[in-house]
Structures are given as structure tokens and as C-alpha cells.
Amino acid sequence: MQSPGQLELNRRDLLVSTAATVAVSAVPAAAQAQNSTGETVQTTRIKLSVNGKPRELEVDTRTTLLDALREHMQLTGTKKGCDHGQCGACTVLVDGRRINSCLTLAWMHENEEVTTIEGLGTPETLHPMQAAFVSHDGYQCGYCTPGQICSAIAVLDEIKAGIPSHVSGDITAAPEATALEMRERMSGNICRCGAYSNIVDAMTDVAGRQA
Amino acid sequence: MKSFSFERAQSPADAAAAAARQPDAKFIAGGTNLLDLMKLEIEVPTHLIDVNGLALDRIEDTEQGGIRIGALMRNTDLAAHERVRSDYGLLSRALLAGASGQLRNKATTAGNLLQRTRCPYFYDTNMACNKRQPGSGCSAIGGFTRQLAVVGVSDACIATNPSDMNVALRALDATVETVKPDGQTRAIPIADFHKLPGDTPHIETALEQGELITAVTLPKPLGGKHIYRKVRDRASYAFALVSVGAVIQPDGTGRFAVGGVAHKPWRVEEAESELSRGAPAVSQRLFADAKPTNENRFKLALTTRALASVVEEART
Ligand SMILES: Cc1cc2nc3c(=O)[nH]c(=O)nc-3n(C[C@H](O)[C@H](O)[C@H](O)COP(=O)(O)OP(=O)(O)OC[C@H]3O[C@@H](n4cnc5c(N)ncnc54)[C@H](O)[C@@H]3O)c2cc1C
Numbered sequence: 001m002q003s004p005g006q007l008e009l010n011r012r013d014l015l016v017s018t019a020a021t022v023a024v025s026a027v028p029a030a031a032q033a034q035n036s037t038g039e040t041v042q043t044t045r046i047k048l049s050v051n052g053k054p055r056e057l058e059v060d061t062r063t064t065l066l067d068a069l070r071e072h073m074q075l076t077g078t079k080k081g082c083d084h085g086q087c088g089a090c091t092v093l094v095d096g097r098r099i100n101s102c103l104t105l106a107w108m109h110e111n112e113e114v115t116t117i118e119g120l121g122t123p124e125t126l127h128p129m130q131a132a133f134v135s136h137d138g139y140q141c142g143y144c145t146p147g148q149i150c151s152a153i154a155v156l157d158e159i160k161a162g163i164p165s166h167v168s169g170d171i172t173a174a175p176e177a178t179a180l181e182m183r184e185r186m187s188g189n190i191c192r193c194g195a196y197s198n199i200v201d202a203m204t205d206v207a208g209r210q211a
Numbered sequence: 212m213k214s215f216s217f218e219r220a221q222s223p224a225d226a227a228a229a230a231a232r233q234p235d236a237k238f239i240a241g242g243t244n245l246l247d248l249m250k251l252e253i254e255v256p257t258h259l260i261d262v263n264g265l266a267l268d269r270i271e272d273t274e275q276g277g278i279r280i281g282a283l284m285r286n287t288d289l290a291a292h293e294r295v296r297s298d299y300g301l302l303s304r305a306l307l308a309g310a311s312g313q314l315r316n317k318a319t320t321a322g323n324l325l326q327r328t329r330c331p332y333f334y335d336t337n338m339a340c341n342k343r344q345p346g347s348g349c350s351a352i353g354g355f356t357r358q359l360a361v362v363g364v365s366d367a368c369i370a371t372n373p374s375d376m377n378v379a380l381r382a383l384d385a386t387v388e389t390v391k392p393d394g395q396t397r398a399i400p401i402a403d404f405h406k407l408p409g410d411t412p413h414i415e416t417a418l419e420q421g422e423l424i425t426a427v428t429l430p431k432p433l434g435g436k437h438i439y440r441k442v443r444d445r446a447s448y449a450f451a452l453v454s455v456g457a458v459i460q461p462d463g464t465g466r467f468a469v470g471g472v473a474h475k476p477w478r479v480e481e482a483e484s485e486l487s488r489g490a491p492a493v494s495q496r497l498f499a500d501a502k503p504t505n506e507n508r509f510k511l512a513l514t515t516r517a518l519a520s521v522v523e524e525a526r527t
């Protein structure tokens with residue numbers, strides 16, 4: 001059995017069929033091995049789709065989705081900030097919903113579709129939210145930006161889907177993409193540079209074009 | 212994080228039985244509390260039982276005119292559910308006041324019910340903590356106590372239950388449905404679900420080893436105004452210093468529970484009959500046996516004011 005460090009996972013983008021119906025097993029799903037320090041580690045094979053590409057990897061059961069993306073798939077656009085769900089730098093979209101990739105395990109996303117900042121647009125054809133962050137200076141150092149952008153896209157989707165927020169006056173009514181709503185909904189993404197007002201401007205711009 | 216094996220449970224009874232087979236096993240739902248604590252090695256399960264595939268993620272109507280909320284329903288979906296928004300607005304409001312959009316997308320009903328305290332000494336593995344390590348002592352007593360409990364405390368622990376959702380469930384008289392490893396099911400009233408710390412602060416709920424939460428039911432809607440007032444150090448994305456979850460009727464009567472003040476959502480039914488006499492009278496009943504510290508005494512006044520503002524809002 002290989003330990004995670006020995007894997008060259010970029011070359012493993014194969015084998016995964018489109019069948020999303022692989023039966024989940026009721027039997028313990030991990031295998032045991034020893035790492036270089038003699039500690040017993042348990043590993044497991046997972047299949048998931050990342051940015052539209054099927055991926056299959058073997059990971060330590062402890063591997064978070066964030067570490068699987070960064071360390072196993074070299075998708076380092078998604079950032080590790082606090083690693084405790086407090087800062088939002090690790091925000092990605094899973095089956096279209098934003099989550100903190102640091103507080104979830106890779107094997108819990110079997111057959112799911114993960115979208116990271118790398119999957120949203122390319123330098124030549126930016127996603128509208130990426131373009132709006134650029135034109136509104138929605139960042140300074142840029143470290144929190146991938147998480148901010150993933151979150152911002154999901155926030156506009158959540159508003160469109162009618163999901164209320166803490167600041168919605170009437171929670172039975174359809175929410176609107178006001179600055180107040182966006183600020184509240186983005187509170188799980190911390191920006192130490194304080195680019196918040198420009199982020200809201202970028203989102204307002206995109207929301208306006210979508211309306 | 213310590214190494215662990217895992218399995219994906221196929222049915223609720225199967226999950227409970229699996230947990231009973233391995234005493235160091237834990238269920239994992241959203242993982243947003245458990246993994247946080249596993250990274251710090253405050254929780255050290257040797258086996259995880261993934262319950263996400265159990266199809267317990269729906270709301271259904273009960274024969275009594277209420278609703279049954281699946282244990283695995285995500286906090287976002289619960290808060291946004293049409294019936295919850297219109298009939299149990301307090302629950303929607305409390306959920307939306309908690310955590311962040313990302314976290315609510317993962318957090319589940321059962322996980323939220325069972326989320327552990329945010330006492331800073333519980334989180335610091337260098338410090339003594341009776342909850343983390345029974346018998347080791349309590350570093351909070353005599354330490355920094357601003358965020359900690361003012362009522363229902365013991366000499367062993369003064370931690371609070373940090374959940375916003377639990378405050379709403381307590382005011383709404385929820386019932387927690389479970390299945391035990393032997394396949395038996397039971398329904399636990401929310402009032403009996405969370406425990407006061409007493410001499411055993413590590414025992415936080417009425418659940419037995421391996422017992423799985425399958426659903427939470429709410430009785431038929433109460434009508435009235437549903438208000439959740441959360442007071443915290445910043446306007447969003449922070450735990451409550453105090454919170455008040457209330458349902459107030461047009462005649463001024465009502466019911467409420469308070470968060471951030473005790474080891475469980477704090478409700479004193481007798482205090483509710485004082486509502487017509489104003490918030491200070493209510494507070495006096497609510498906190499009759501309070502034992503605040505100098506650092507957290509402010510929570511008494513803050514609760515009184517939060518209550519007054521809730522009563523005021525209900526009138527308008
Ligand atoms: C940065 C941050 C800020 C937060 N802010 C707030 C806040 O302001 N207000 C608030 O209320 N909460 C807040 N939270 C806490 C959040 O609400 C909880 O982490 C979440 O509700 C836990 O749900 P989960 O499904 O992820 O639980 P998990 O982490 O999966 O599980 C938690 C516990 O429940 C057990 N469990 C899970 N499912 C079952 C079941 N079906 N039967 C029996 N046992 C089960 C697990 O074994 C574990 O012990 C915050 C969390 C973070 C990280």
C-alpha cells in the first residue's frame with residue numbers, strides 16, 4: 001500500500017466511470033498501513049469529480065477535502081487560513097453549495113462534484129465574478145480571494161433561490177440582493193486587508209447584470 | 212488528528228448498532244464541530260460512522276399537526292423551508308443567526324443539537340477541564356469567565372451551551388427522536404435532553420452510548436410573533452453573549468428561552484407568567500438562583516434588556 005506522499009495523483013485522472021452510482025459499502029471502508037514514523041495510518045480510495053474532471057485518489061482517512069485539493073491534486077487556489085472553519089479562505093462549491101473544505105473529510109464526498117476557483121474561469125475567460133473582483137479591486141493581498149469569489153457566487157445563487165438571512169426583514173418574503181443582505185451573507189469570509197466594501201461593489205455589479 | 216477507520220451506515224438501526232460495537236466510535240454528520248475538535252485532539256474517536264447516507268434529511272407533517280425534522284437536514288434547508296418560515300419563524304431566525312452560510316450548508320439538526328461548548332479552557336488542552344477530562348478540575352472557575360454561564364452552574368463546570376437552534380427548540384417544546392443500538396426507539400422532550408453540569412459535566416445529554424438521533428418533532432404551530440434576539444460582540448458570525456428566543460401572543464402572553472447563560476437552553480416556565488409585569492420581573496424569576504461572576508454579571512442586565520426589546524418588538 002502506498003502512503004499518500006508517494007502518490008502522483010495528477011496522473012491518476014483516469015479510471016473513473018461516469019457511473020455516479022457506485023454502491024457504498026457497509027463494511028469498514030479503510031485499509032491499514034504504517035507511515036515512516038511507524039504510526040499506523042488508515043487509508044481509503046475515493047472517487048470524486050473536481051472542476052468537471054473525474055479524480056480517483058488514495059488518501060489517509062484524516063485528509064480533509066481542502067488537503068486533498070491542495071496536497072493531492074495540486075489545486076492550490078483554494079487557501080488554508082485558520083483550518084477551523086472560522087475564516088472562509090477554504091470555501092469551495094460542492095454540488096453547487098458553498099462549504100468550508102477544511103471542516104469536511106475527502107472521503108465524505110464520494111461521487112460529488114467539487115468546484116474550486118480553478119474551475120470557475122481561466123485567465124483568458126474569467127467568470128463574471130472574477131472579472132468584477134478585478135475591476136472593483138475586491139482584494140489587496142489576494143489570499144482570501146478564491147474563497148471570497150466562491151462564496152460570492154453562491155451567495156447570489158442563494159438569494160435567487162429565496163433562502164432568507166439573519167437580516168431579512170420578512171423571512172417569508174423573497175430576499176433581494178441589497179448591500180445589507182450581501183454583507184451579512186459574506187460574514188463567513190474574513191479579509192484581513194479589509195477589502196469588504198469593494199467586494200460588495202463587485203457583487204452588486206454582478207447581481208445587477210444578472211437581474 | 213488521531214488515525215481512525217470509518218464506515219458508511221446503511222440504516223439508522225445499523226448505525227446505532229455499529230456505534231455500540233465500538234465504544235470509541237462517533238457518528239459524523241456535517242463534521243463542522245466534530246472535525247474541529249478532532250484536529251485539536253479534544254475528540255479522539257478511533258472509528259467514524261458516517262450517517263449522511265441515511266435519508267434523514269426531510270421534513271414531514273405529523274398527525275398532531277406539527278412537523279418532524281430529519282436529523283440530517285442541513286441548517287440552511289431547515290431555515291429556508293417554507294413551512295418552518297411561516298409556522299416556526301423562531302426556528303428559522305435562530306438558525307440564521309448562527310455560524311456562517313458555509314457552515315449552515317453542512318451543519319445538521321442532530322449535529323447542532325449536540326455541538327459542544329465554546330468554553331476557552333475546554334478548547335485549550337493545556338488547561339484542566341472537567342468536561343474534557345473528568346476529575347482534572349475547572350480552569351474557568353477563577354479564570355476568564357465573561358462568556359460563561361451565570362445560572363445552573365456547578366463547582367465542577369460553568370460552561371454554556373453555544374447553540375442558537377437549541378434556544379428555539381426549547382421555546383417551541385421540541386421532542387428528540389432516537390434509535391438505540393438494540394433497535395428500540397424513544398422520544399425525549401427537549402427539556403430533559405440537555406443536562407446541567409452537576410458533578411458530571413462530561414455528560415451533556417440524555418443520550419446513551421450508541422444512541423442515534425433520527426428526528427426532531429415540533430408540536431402544532433403556536434401562532435403569535437416569533438422573535439430571536441441575539442446579542443454578540445459583532446453583528447454577524449459570532450456566538451451569543453446572550454440570546455432570547457420568544458413566541459409572543461397578541462394578548463402579551465408568551466413563552467421564551469434564553470441562550471448563552473447556562474449549560475442548556477434556559478427556560479423557566481413560571482417566569483413566563485410574569486411577562487405582563489415587564490422584563491425586570493421576568494428576569495428576577497429567570498435568574499432567581501443565578502451565580503454570576505464579576506466578569507459575567509452583565510449577562511443578567513443584558514438578558515433583561517434583550518427581553519424588554521423582544522416584548523417591545525412584539526407589540527409593534
Ligand atoms: C466558526 C464557527 C462558528 C460557529 N458559530 C455558531 C453560532 O454562532 N451559533 C451556533 O449555534 N453554532 C455555531 N457554530 C456551530 C455549528 O452550528 C455546529 O458546528 C454545527 O451545528 C454542528 O453540526 P454538524 O452536523 O456539523 O455536526 P458534527 O460535527 O457532524 O457532529 C457534532 C456531534 O454530534 C454527533 N452527531 C451527529 N449526528 C448525530 C446523530 N444523528 N445522532 C447522534 N449523534 C450525532 C457527532 O457524533 C458529534 O459528536 C459555529 C461553528 C463554527 C466552526
Ligand code: SF4
Binds near residue numbers: 351
Ligand atoms: S467551565 Fe466546564 S468546560 Fe470550561 S473549563 Fe470548566 S469544566 Fe471545562
